[in-house]
Amino acid sequence: MIYTTDGAYHGDGTDTGFSVRVFQCGRVRVSPNLPFGGDHCGIVKGSGVFVPPSKRLWLPVCAFLVTTPKGRVLVDTGWHRDMSPDGVYDKRAQIKSLGSWALYKVNQGEVAAGQTIDEQLAAEGLRPSDLDYVVVSHLDCDHANGLKLVADAKRIMIARDEMDxxxxxxxxxxxxxxxxxxxxxxxxxxxxxxxxxGPCRRSFDLFGDGSVRLVNIPGHTRGQVAVKITNPSGKYVLLFADGGYATRSWRDMVTSGISLDKSEQRRSLAWIREQSISPDCIASMACHDPDNTPRVIEF
Incomplete structure (x- = not known):
């Protein structure tokens, strides 16, 4: 892959109208066991409720703007502004935004000024009403907390299995x-x-032409989806949400500390690995990979 100085990948120079813009919509502080706890990590250890701040990791919280000839698709929303009203860490505001002290103990977040998804769309000259779809990969707080910032999108897509x-x-x-x-x-x-x-042979073809597929990758939650964006030449970008938390997750088959079903999580992670090592894969990204940087991938 060849990136320009602004972090944009321009493929082979052919303009297909496909791109993925990576936004960092704040960050989240978690126990190391939450993203990388492994197969024998239970929910209490994974949640990190007894882990002090000094032992936690700060990870990026990303959202992705997918542009295709059929329309614009936002994948996930990151944090709402009410998590950090003044753009700085705010414990009291976070507890109110998250709805409970217990969830705050698992996920502490902050979103700097200009980093909420609506603010970053505005910086690109876009309004929420310009979005054809908002796809929610799953309903955890760092993916769905900011939904009302894009309430004017044409459609908000949530898998029925995930809501159930x-x-x-x-x-x-x-x-x-x-x-x-x-x-x-x-x-x-x-x-x-x-x-x-996908790993369970359950997916949703968003435009009906195979260009944007929402692929069920259960384990972390029941209805979580990866988003696979494929251009006419068969090259694709895979956004695998919390199916893994970084490249090392699929490379070393490291499951996360919080999951509903470890066996399903491993099966989903194996599929992510298979997709990621394909020569047709331009990029494969988790939502919280520490190596994620804001950039544009054109392919």
Whole structure:
């Protein structure tokens, strides 16, 4: 791959109209066991509720703007401004935004001035209403907390399996998922699988032409999706959300500390690895990879 000084990859010089812009929408501080706990890490250890700030990792929180000839697709939203009203770390504001002290103990975040998704879209001359789709990879806070910042998008896509899973009763779900983040949005499309790609042969073909597929990668949550963007020549970019937290996740098959089903998580991670090492893969990115940098990939 060849990148320009502004971090843009320009493929072979052929203008296909496909690009992925990487936004960093703040950052999150977590226990090292949450992203890289491995197969024998349980939810208590993975959550890191007893891990002090000095032992935690700061990871980027990313969102991705996908542009194709069929339309614009935003993948995930990052943090809402009310997490950091003044652009700095704010414990009290975060607890209110996240909906509980317990979730704050797992995920501490901050989003600097100019870094919320609506602010960064505006810097690119775009409004939320210019988005044809917002795809939510899964409903964890650092992916869905900012949904109301893009409430004017034409459609917000959430897998029905993901919403059903988030609504299941139980102590963990009550802490992990906060319906207030998406309450009142009347443009949410709870979609069912219409395609057979991926580790479970469950996917959704967004435009009906195979260019943007939402591929179910369960394990971390039930309905989590990776987004695979494929240009006419078969080259693609894979955005695998929290199917793994970094390149090392699929390279070394390191599962995360928080998961619903470790065996499903490993199967999803194996698929991510297979996709990532293909010669047709231009880029493969997790949401929280420490190596992620804001850039544009044109392919």
């Amino acid at each position: 899973g988030a609504n299941e009763p139980g102590f963990v779900n009550r802490i992990r998922f906060c319906p207030r983040w998406w309450a009142g949005l009347d443009n949410i499309d709870l979609y069912d699988w219409n395609d057979d790609q």
